[in-house]
Amino acid sequence: GNSVTQMEGPVTLSEEAFLTINCTYTATGYPSLFWYVQYPGEGLQLLLKATKADDKGSNKGFEATYRKETTSFHLEKGSVQVSDSAVYFCALRALSYNQGGKLIFGQGTELSVKP
Amino acid sequence: DAGVIQSPRHEVTEMGQEVTLRCKPISGHDYLFWYRQTMMRGLELLIYFNNNVPIDDSGMPEDRFSAKMPNASFSTLKIQPSEPRDSAVYFCASTLGGAGTQYFGPGTRLLVL
16 A cells, blocks of 8 residues: 655754655555655645656755655754754655545654754 | 635533534535544544435444434534544535545534543
């Protein structure tokens, strides 16, 4: 079946440090891949997405590249800020007749950025 | 647009009581999803609807849980009777088309004592 595995948190970084959150997936066919972010007390927000192999999603300084050969979609940011502190979720969507585009989420990675 | 609206934002109840969570999707969206988030199990899909029809309820934990979507602008998730292990944050999300971006509501934080 389809699944997503993320690196465990919490991840604690100093401001302006480089961030990588690893995400690998298992899926049949060609899923779309997503990163969602959840700030404290809020719902999930789409951060970026990629719909086919070698696509790069980017938003707010975050980037992730869809690597089919390694079944990965790692999230990166060159210089994190305190305001990036949140929980990050990797997810996949495998469209099929009986799946209707439902998302499969990883377990989430908590990021804490210190000043 | 106001986004996905959920109510109540917080609910505290006693074991055995009925709990009803409500969701108003974004106007025009034809898919609606109910998720549950816990520390132990992460984010789980409970059920989703397309054009008000339940498509996949395989994530509903047991018969105590039920969900309805009487019209395109309203859905409910009911737990009867509630148990302490149902304590979680319940999210509703909606999207336009199966391939659209899912927009999440702020969630309902449920505590069953």
